[in-house]
Amino acid sequence: MKILVINCGSSSLKYQLLDMDNQNPIAKGLVERIGLPGAVLTHRPDGGEKEIITAEIPNHSVAISLVLDALVNPEYGVVNSLDEIGAVGHRVVHGGEKFASSVLIDDEVMAAIEECIELAPLHNPPNIAGIRACQELMPNVPHVAVFDTAFHQTMPPHAYLYGLPYELYEKYKIRKYGFHGTSHKYVSQRAAKILNRPTEGLKLISCHLGNGASITAIKDGKSIETSMGFTPLEGLMMGTRSGDLDPAVVSFIQQKENFSSEEVNDFLNKKCGVLGLSGVSSDFRDIEQARDQGNYRAGLALDVFSHDVKKYIGAYSAALGGVDAIIFTAGLGENSPEMRLKVTENLEYLGVDIDPEQNNVRGKEVDVSKPEATCRVLVIPTNEELMIALDTLEIAQRG
Numbered sequence: 216m217k218i219l220v221i222n223c224g225s226s227s228l229k230y231q232l233l234d235m236d237n238q239n240p241i242a243k244g245l246v247e248r249i250g251l252p253g254a255v256l257t258h259r260p261d262g263g264e265k266e267i268i269t270a271e272i273p274n275h276s277v278a279i280s281l282v283l284d285a286l287v288n289p290e291y292g293v294v295n296s297l298d299e300i301g302a303v304g305h306r307v308v309h310g311g312e313k314f315a316s317s318v319l320i321d322d323e324v325m326a327a328i329e330e331c332i333e334l335a336p337l338h339n340p341p342n343i344a345g346i347r348a349c350q351e352l353m354p355n356v357p358h359v360a361v362f363d364t365a366f367h368q369t370m371p372p373h374a375y376l377y378g379l380p381y382e383l384y385e386k387y388k389i390r391k392y393g394f395h396g397t398s399h400k401y402v403s404q405r406a407a408k409i410l411n412r413p414t415e416g417l418k419l420i421s422c423h424l425g426n427g428a429s430i431t432a433i434k435d436g437k438s439i440e441t442s443m444g445f446t447p448l449e450g451l452m453m454g455t456r457s458g459d460l461d462p463a464v465v466s467f468i469q470q471k472e473n474f475s476s477e478e479v480n481d482f483l484n485k486k487c488g489v490l491g492l493s494g495v496s497s498d499f500r501d502i503e504q505a506r507d508q509g510n511y512r513a514g515l516a517l518d519v520f521s522h523d524v525k526k527y528i529g530a531y532s533a534a535l536g537g538v539d540a541i542i543f544t545a546g547l548g549e550n551s552p553e554m555r556l557k558v559t560e561n562l563e564y565l566g567v568d569i570d571p572e573q574n575n576v577r578g579k580e581v582d583v584s585k586p587e588a589t590c591r592v593l594v595i596p597t598n599e600e601l602m603i604a605l606d607t608l609e610i611a612q613r614g
């Protein structure tokens with residue numbers, strides 16, 4: 216079966232068409248600047264030249280219809296007709312407490328996703344727009360929602376509750392939800408395969424280190440604790456997000472800088488993290504380069520970040536009662552041997568022992584530990600699209 220995976224942002228749309236017989240993408244692409252001047256669709260058929268299509272793209276509906284046209288285009292398309300596409304998997308950021316797994320979309324599911332807008336006001340509306348547009352153009356295939364939060368719904372209350380009056384949880388559903396669930400799920404399943412162990416009994420710490428970053432403790436294949444919280448702002452310091460703070464700092468900044476509540480929220484999400492600390496960039500490559508050229512604040516940002524990751528690994532190995540493997544994934548985790556070394560330095564007490572030569576790898580699935588290490592360190596490139604497609608296939612085949 217061929218499965219189309221759709222990931223709608225506020226002004227962008229990423230897609231992949233996968234052939235599930237071999238789990239490979241047949242085409243992928245990106246629509247940018249939806250609703251803005253200069254909108255563009257970049258379509259890449261597997262093994263072919265990339266095609267750039269410029270058009271007026273006022274909304275997600277037009278974006279999706281252009282994507283479908285590209286997929287069947289006689290010149291650069293990859294299928295003869297849309298009938299070859301058996302199902303569509305949609306990435307949805309927030310499923311609240313309602314969804315602990317992926318689901319076939321029906322009216323009731325749509326209403327529940329709409330109820331979650333309050334929890335993800337920037338993300339769920341474009342996800343919903345994408346689903347609606349796709350349903351209209353492909354009414355006869357199953358549409359499946361795959362949530363970033365679902366994998367973390369197995370967290371026990373002692374992990375997801377904050378030290379706030381319980382009534383606030385009951386009234387407003389303020390609790391830790393966690394994000395990047397599709398990525399953590401994918402790499403943890405791959406880790407079990409690489410280690411040749413059943414998920415039952417396996418204790419994993421998965422470090423998704425990209426522009427957004429989060430760490431998850433996974434026991435028996437289930438998330439038991441994760442670093443992102445009510446929103447993706449909690450946890451590790453990230454490219455532009457502050458991560459954990461003393462909550463009193465927020466109102467202090469608001470007062471001192473004369474920010475409204477929206478402005479302080481925007482500031483903490485977009486101007487902080489390694490960008491704010493280094494003053495150089497949110498991109499770790501730029502920061503490593505600046506540090507190599509002697510920039511003190513760039514070096515400091517890398518030190519704070521790696522210290523943050525190390526602290527969470529320590530905390531999560533305590534929560535798990537030991538750890539069989541630490542996984543590094545996403546842009547930085549997959550591609551920075553230096554960051555992996557820095558993070559795992561002094562973790563010998565957990566049984567970590569990296570082979571520096573093996574670790575000198577970028578974007579490949581490799582166990583970078585020495586043979587005698589009792590806690591393995593794995594580099595596993597994430598593949599959220601494949602995870603979405605696998606869930607979609609399973610649900611579509613269930614009928």
Ligand code: AMP
Pocket residue numbers: 424425426427454497498499500501503545546547548550551577
């Ligand atoms: P992602 O959000 O997963 O796309 O990851 C983006 C982040 O990964 C950016 O901060 C990049 O700087 C970082 N990254 C990608 N490649 C490398 C690399 N070779 N070395 C260091 N950081 C990298």
